[in-house]
Amino acid sequence: MKTKISLFSIFMLFMFFQATAQKKPLTHDVYDDWKSLQSTTISNDGNWTAYRISPQVGDGILEIKSLTNNKTYTIDRVGRYSFSKNSDFVVATVSPEYEKEHALKLKKTASAKMPKDSLFIVNLKSGEIKKIARVKNYQLSSESTEWIAWSHETPEEEKAKKEEGEKSEEAKKPKSKSKGTELVLYNMVSGNESRFEGVVEYELTEKGNYLYFEKDEADSLNPAGVFAFNTKSGKEVTLNSGLKDYKKLTTTEDGEQLVFFATNSDKKDDQYFSLMHWKAGSNEAKIIADTTTAGVPNNWMVSDNSNLRFSESGKRLYFGTAPRPVKYAYEEDSTMLDSERPAVDVWSYNDPYIQPMQKLRANRDKNKTYDVMMDLKSMKMVQLGTPYLENIYIDAENDRDFVLATDDQSYRVQSTWDTQQPRDYYKVDVNTGKAKLLMQAGRGFMSLSPEGNYLTWYDPEVENWFVMDVATETTRNLTEGIDVSFANELHDSPSMAGSYGSAGWSEKDAAFFVNDRFDIWKVDPKGKVAPENVTNGFGRKSNISFRYQSLNRDDKFISMKAPVLLSATHEWTMQDGFYTANLSKAANPTKVVMEDVSFGRLIKAEDSDRVIFTKSTYEDFGELYVANSYKMDGLKKLTNVGAQEDPYNWGTAELIQFNSLEDGEEMQAILYKPENFDPNKKYPMIVYFYERRTNSLHSHPSPAPSASTINIPYYVSNDYLVLVPDIKYQLGYPGPSAYNHVVPAANAVVNMGFVDKSKMAIQGQSWGGYQVAYLVTKTNMFAAGGAGAPVVNMTSAYGGVRWGSGMSRMFQYEKTQSRLGGTLWETPSRYIDNSPLFRMDEVNTPLFIMHNDEDGSVPWYQGIEYYMALRRLQKPSWLVVYNGEDHNLVQRKNRKDLSIRMGQFFDHYLKGAPMPEWMANGLPATLKGRTLGYELVDETNSTVEGEGASLMKEKTKGNN
Known part of the structure; x- marks a missing residue:
């Protein structure tokens, strides 16, 4: 019997290897058609997904x-979609066919003749589908079971006439000046509809009781205006008409009130808007705020740049005011030509923000508004925000007597070198506008409890949580004396460590819940009851991190009466799952499920216990599942998107251990192997790294063109091993820290016996790119390296600017990721010792560098410094620059190109494949856009040839 089993096992193993051997490797051609699962949702009744x-x-x-049941509806080319409140309908926008649209674009078809989106309304009970052509957008009432509104595109024939200038008799008639289009209000239950012409903006209320809309001026008989349509009575009311411009129609939650901005001026540079208000039952909208309103500061105005917000009760309205524009005599001087005006930037040492930040913020600062509260009963307006108190935090759900405000203007200069800048906190009386200082130079972020009784914050300087009683303004340390850390225990930079966050409050603000690394603590804001670890220390004992999960979006409190759901992640094995716990007292959580997978977020039906979620591993696609409740009963798989992977050699992922050379600590890395892995074979290996990545063990990446880094599924499918080690950093020594983890991790795999140690490479982007550049100055163990957007000279980078944000780069080196912990003049040796540029003569590793000419994070000149040094030393290196691209590639055409070039580079150095033309002979500027140079060349006859030789090759053998 044992012999039979053994023979059967051998046969099955043979069949397995036969099956996997027949699977094909992924190619760059698969990317476009590779499918993903998106926009998963569940109907309110839980009967549909x-x-x-x-x-x-x-x-x-x-x-x-x-x-x-087994009923399924399938609709092609859907973009946005929504379930109706009663779950009887699905509304979806349907886009034109991609191939047809692409063909028309190739023919340079006029926009008027391009196909437009359609709208489908699916009746889930009858199966009937109503289809509407040329729809611009739609609104579906979230609290109504009947109403939907949509706006049409300009009629095709009308737009074509305007664009082509037809001179027919019809075209000679006076044309409407309106830019509006047809608006349709449709009752999905009865099928009745109402149509409105020339609409430019509309708002369908949440309850579906009103449709508000704005028309612009069509002609002298049809002026611009704002209108309300009562869906119950079917009557249309003119709220205001005859003004030049209307903006930002905004309603209360019950739909019974509307506000909007309006002006009678058509001078864009000199418009003063009024704020108008209408309430159901009124004959017309009335001005409630303008430049003459009591409470508006002198020489200020109501600002149409502000957001309009009603409080949840509808008793208050929040909007913004701003100083009137000031015109300087110099800019108004008409005696000067533009060519005579100096173009100059003045950088001052005491500017709050440096000039690049000022430029990026210019429009925001120009359009800055300051918050106002208006009591809609008394119509009293109170100015809350001022130029000296810019940031007001409005809780529109509650009509409290105060709002929270912050001011950081005194600390902005130091943001140049420290992003963890303090701020002052104020309590602003909504009845008077008076501000009272609560905390000066606070480092934490204050948060108001649901009932408004307390303010809580985590202070990173002392690594504790604090609470302030709003009524008495007394402050208490909530976590002092607890024998665990509430600061990030893995924090390894010179900045202050952040917290693990809070879970929320119990009802009536009775208890506040905060997280440590593993467990959840209940603390009493009054200090009368001692803090309690409500997960009973089970998380720390089990190495499992527990976090509270709210399944109902409207929940304001954490229940103390019934068990709640906790997500659970094992920090060492990376198992993922869910537990339940009663957070009213200390007790071990109860396991629901714990698996070697990654669970996606649970989405619960609003009116049912049914939940949907995804779960994945590296091997298994993240399919959609449904369960009857979060207890996972009635579990059922709904999708099979992963079947697209069956023809391909995929792979596996596993955790391996290695010891840091720094202190001997046991660390982890992910090792990815091909699906047809043979332990007796010697494989090439690429090591990729960026901080700590092992928590992504069970993620399931798709084959996709690269934005900057290697696509792991592509390389694994093509018979590479990929290793991703965690890195722990020592203050002041980021380069050595990378060496002390990457090198032993790679050697740990080499010692397993299935890696060709002469065919290993490293690759990283940004911070990873820097580490690649550093490592190749310290070791020759890698046959090739890929460095994306690397910093190679910390001395020059330190004084540079992150052009994407306009920020100085100083903070990067002193406080955050670069981890040097001091200024250039305090610790110059650290800057030099960690900079690869000063040891370029020690590099013997061929390098593929990508650095783009509009990189807003790492200055492009860093890539140039790197390339110039390697070129001067005649080290094999290639710099690829994508024009107009930022730090990571955005344009798909460039991502595809990078994927091909990076793959060819590694195939050459790790697999012995021939060089492509672009590596062997370059790509001269005169050939840019004429050839890509992907074709492989015979290196035995290849020399570094000039442009003429390349052109001759192009003619004789062809190119892509």
């Missing part, structure tokens, strides 16, 4: 699947 299955390029599908 919907999701999109979309390729990276091309037409996707929407599947609407019954969770109670």
